[in-house]
Amino acid sequence: MERAIERQRVVLQHLKPSLTSSSLENIDSAISASVCAAGDSAAYHRSSVYGDDVVIVAAYRTALCKSKRGGFKDTYPDDLLAPVLRAVVEKTKLNPSEVGDIVVGTVLAPGSQRASECRMAAFYAGFPETVPVRTVNRQCSSGLQAVADVAAAIKAGFYDIGIGAGLESMTTNPMAWDGSINPRVKTMAEAQNCLLPMGVTSENVAHRFNVTRQEQDQAAVESHRKAAAATAAGKFIDEIVPIKTKIVDPKTGDEKPVTISVDDGIRPSTTVADLGKLKPVFKKDGTTTAGNSSQVSDGAGAVLLMKRSVAMQKGLPILGVFRTFAAVGVDPAIMGVGPAVAIPAAVNSAGLQLEDIDLFEINEAFASQFVYCRKKLGLDPEKINVNGGAMAIGHPLGATGARCVATLLHEMKRRGKDCRFGVVSMCIGTGMGAAAVFERGDSCDELCNARKIETNNQLSKDAL
Amino acid sequence: MTVFKVPFNGYSVKFSPFYESQLAVATAQNFGILGNGRLHVLQLSPAPKSNQPITEIASFDTADGVYDCCWSESHDSLIIAAVADGSLKLYDLSLPPTANPIRSLQEHTREVHAVDFNVVRKDSFLSSSWDDTVKLWTVDRPASVRTFKEHAYCVYSAAWNPRHADVFASASGDCTARIWDIREPGSTMILPAHEFEILSCDWNKYDDCIIATASVDKSIKVWDVRNFRVPVAVLNGHGYAVRKVKFSPHRASVIASCSYDMTVCLWDYMVEDALIGRYDHHTEFAVGVDMSVLVDGLLASTGWDELVYVWQHGMDPRAP
Numbered sequence: 001m002e003r004a005i006e007r008q009r010v011v012l013q014h015l016k017p018s019l020t021s022s023s024l025e026n027i028d029s030a031i032s033a034s035v036c037a038a039g040d041s042a043a044y045h046r047s048s049v050y051g052d053d054v055v056i057v058a059a060y061r062t063a064l065c066k067s068k069r070g071g072f073k074d075t076y077p078d079d080l081l082a083p084v085l086r087a088v089v090e091k092t093k094l095n096p097s098e099v100g101d102i103v104v105g106t107v108l109a110p111g112s113q114r115a116s117e118c119r120m121a122a123f124y125a126g127f128p129e130t131v132p133v134r135t136v137n138r139q140c141s142s143g144l145q146a147v148a149d150v151a152a153a154i155k156a157g158f159y160d161i162g163i164g165a166g167l168e169s170m171t172t173n174p175m176a177w178d179g180s181i182n183p184r185v186k187t188m189a190e191a192q193n194c195l196l197p198m199g200v201t202s203e204n205v206a207h208r209f210n211v212t213r214q215e216q217d218q219a220a221v222e223s224h225r226k227a228a229a230a231t232a233a234g235k236f237i238d239e240i241v242p243i244k245t246k247i248v249d250p251k252t253g254d255e256k257p258v259t260i261s262v263d264d265g266i267r268p269s270t271t272v273a274d275l276g277k278l279k280p281v282f283k284k285d286g287t288t289t290a291g292n293s294s295q296v297s298d299g300a301g302a303v304l305l306m307k308r309s310v311a312m313q314k315g316l317p318i319l320g321v322f323r324t325f326a327a328v329g330v331d332p333a334i335m336g337v338g339p340a341v342a343i344p345a346a347v348n349s350a351g352l353q354l355e356d357i358d359l360f361e362i363n364e365a366f367a368s369q370f371v372y373c374r375k376k377l378g379l380d381p382e383k384i385n386v387n388g389g390a391m392a393i394g395h396p397l398g399a400t401g402a403r404c405v406a407t408l409l410h411e412m413k414r415r416g417k418d419c420r421f422g423v424v425s426m427c428i429g430t431g432m433g434a435a436a437v438f439e440r441g442d443s444c445d446e447l448c449n450a451r452k453i454e455t456n457n458q459l460s461k462d463a464l
Numbered sequence: 465m466t467v468f469k470v471p472f473n474g475y476s477v478k479f480s481p482f483y484e485s486q487l488a489v490a491t492a493q494n495f496g497i498l499g500n501g502r503l504h505v506l507q508l509s510p511a512p513k514s515n516q517p518i519t520e521i522a523s524f525d526t527a528d529g530v531y532d533c534c535w536s537e538s539h540d541s542l543i544i545a546a547v548a549d550g551s552l553k554l555y556d557l558s559l560p561p562t563a564n565p566i567r568s569l570q571e572h573t574r575e576v577h578a579v580d581f582n583v584v585r586k587d588s589f590l591s592s593s594w595d596d597t598v599k600l601w602t603v604d605r606p607a608s609v610r611t612f613k614e615h616a617y618c619v620y621s622a623a624w625n626p627r628h629a630d631v632f633a634s635a636s637g638d639c640t641a642r643i644w645d646i647r648e649p650g651s652t653m654i655l656p657a658h659e660f661e662i663l664s665c666d667w668n669k670y671d672d673c674i675i676a677t678a679s680v681d682k683s684i685k686v687w688d689v690r691n692f693r694v695p696v697a698v699l700n701g702h703g704y705a706v707r708k709v710k711f712s713p714h715r716a717s718v719i720a721s722c723s724y725d726m727t728v729c730l731w732d733y734m735v736e737d738a739l740i741g742r743y744d745h746h747t748e749f750a751v752g753v754d755m756s757v758l759v760d761g762l763l764a765s766t767g768w769d770e771l772v773y774v775w776q777h778g779m780d781p782r783a784p
Contacts, residue, residue, distance in 0.1 A: 003498075004497045004498040007497050007498075007548070008497055010618060010637075011495075014663065014705040014724060015704060017660050017681075312519060312520065
């Protein structure tokens with residue numbers, strides 16, 4: 001510390017020399033030392049670019065299709081995953097053998113079988129045997145968890161390049177409970193509530209926080225409207241990898257080759273009046289209907305992450321920087337409130353305020369919880385799910401996180417420098433929430449790093 | 465726009481004498497007061513409109529701030545860093561990061577402020593330190609060849625004469641510049657050049673008797689060492705202490721300087737209105753400036769705003 005004080009003294013002497021000689025008039029002695037205004041400013045620190053930042057250089061997804069009826073009803077799950085894995089390395093011209101790990105978020109399929117399918121998908125995608133694969137299951141946020149796990153492993157130095165992905169075929173693996181339930185569950189309300197159907201938790205949220213049917217249906221209509229507009233404007237073309245597959249005619253059994261490149265659950269003509277006619281599914285006088293819940297879908301997504309220094313070496317464009325991730329626990333009976341807790345946690349740990357966030361992707365598991373979280377956090381609806389959400393596009397549980405990352409980063413890219421920070425968040429069945437903060441990769445190259453101050457007492461002319 | 469953001473505060477920038485597209489940048493954390501340092505080696509893109517005008521080839525971390533750096537005149541991959549902990553570190557770009565630094569020379573007892581490579585006898589270099597000494601080193605020896613101890617306060621820079629392998633000048637906070645011949649036991653000339661600390665000095669590249677000194681008194685003075693009673697020219701125009709001064713390798717009377725007033729200035733000391741260019745692109749103290757030996761008019765600067773700019777004289781450094 002003495003050394004630092006001595007250094008400060010030497011530099012200060014350059015600016016305010018002690019006047020030992022006669023030529024006083026040449027020296028302006030109006031300078032005095034003061035505390036640096038820049039160092040304690042959050043905005044100042046945010047402008048830094050570090051080689052060990054974890055950045056996203058590619059994020060792609062399949063179209064999301066209605067399960068059992070949609071475009072992927074006759075497609076094997078590994079055939080959904082393989083094309084997106086291939087896309088992230090092909091479009092970046094990365095040598096697949098340089099990938100340190102592939103982590104796949106996946107929820108409903110039996111664990112070991114799905115892990116095997118993912119390993120096989122990596123082979124189909126052209127990865128050599130030397131690249132390992134694993135799965136992760138944090139229910140509806142598995143895709144985001146996979147991305148976060150890869151980011152953490154890169155930060156830890158386990159490897160420099162990794163893929164976080166998500167996969168769900170709800171056609172192949174419907175939601176179900178395998179085996180008997182431990183009777184002990186009756187002794188503990190929290191455990192009991194973990195078994196509630198998701199729709200019931202949605203009714204609980206609507207009831208407890210007074211979210212009306214009207215509000216929910218309105219949110220669903222908005223979701224469809226925005227998703228339809230985004231599709232019509234070609235906004236998803238950048239992020240969707242077309243999948244060549246087949247569809248079997250259920251009556252004749254004829255196979256037809258198809259290429260799926262558009263989400264098939266979006267209904268542009270949906271109105272509040274139409275949705276109002278639907279009956280509640282989970283409770284007689286309830287508010288949650290098929291129209292204001294997320295769609296049951298098939299799909300996959302993949303996100304390529306690496307150290308910034310590696311991306312710069314390879315000359316790859318940086319889509320975004322992975323800043324922070326937070327997973328939190330909430331009451332299982334109202335699991336939908338997860339984002340309302342997880343978003344502030346992730347945003348705070350990035351050193352930001354909610355106002356700093358320019359764009360949100362909040363998963364619309366149910367309109368009830370989506371509307372609640374939006375209101376609870378006081379977010380501007382214009383910043384949330386600007387290209388529609390899960391009620392229109394679909395919610396293939398394990399893939400949703402990766403899908404949201406792709407949608408968010410491509411939208412941030414389109415919006416340019418005004419859109420610096422983005423958040424992906426979702427609620428998680430059995431009472432949790434997860435959120436991650438992303439930053440534009442090139443926001444850091446701003447030329448000015450001094451903040452504005454009220455009084456002009458600084459040496460820097462930025463202060464003027 | 466040819467600009468590169470470094471994570472720490474810039475302290476010095478030097479063009480490679482071998483490749484016109486390479487430059488080295490010395491940086492220090494927390495304005496060099498406390499923390500680590502890093503030496504960056506940057507590559508300019510050959511394409512003028514490239515979206516990545518500057519890329520990093522290599523960087524080397526140090527335990528204390530890097531205050532200055534210089535390229536070897538004999539090996540295209542050798543760089544010497546002047547580190548605030550008193551050490552000099554030699555880095556070889558052709559070796560893997562684990563093999564670097566290839567040598568660490570720890571003799572100075574305080575911060576090393578500057579380092580300069582001999583352009584005539586291409587194996588020796590000088591370090592100037594806040595421990596009031598200048599040391600002479602050769603690349604192949606693990607210890608200094610000689611220590612020059614006459615200054616009474618920090619020595620901020622020492623510069624070899626471009627023509628004579630044994631002659632150099634030093635600039636000190638004791639308000640004198642001294643001329644030395646390493647064959648002599650002491651300094652051959654004491655130049656009470658300013659009434660305030662002298663932060664930098666450099667030799668004219670075309671006239672081996674002309675030196676320039678830069679001072680806390682905000683002025684740059686040009687001297688003829690054969691007749692040092694009056695300066696050849698006094699260049700006024702900087703608003704605060706002048707941190708570095710450098711003669712052009714291409715034009716005999718052109719001088720570049722940078723200052724605590726956050727500007728980089730270009731001067732022609734032979735003409736009446738000496739100030740021929742003023743660049744105010746930095747937003748904090750401008751402390752490093754260099755002119756390319758290989759490309760006429762190509763300038764580089766760095767400052768405490770963590771930015772490195774490379775531009776052609778006459779252009780706006782910030783121009784897209």
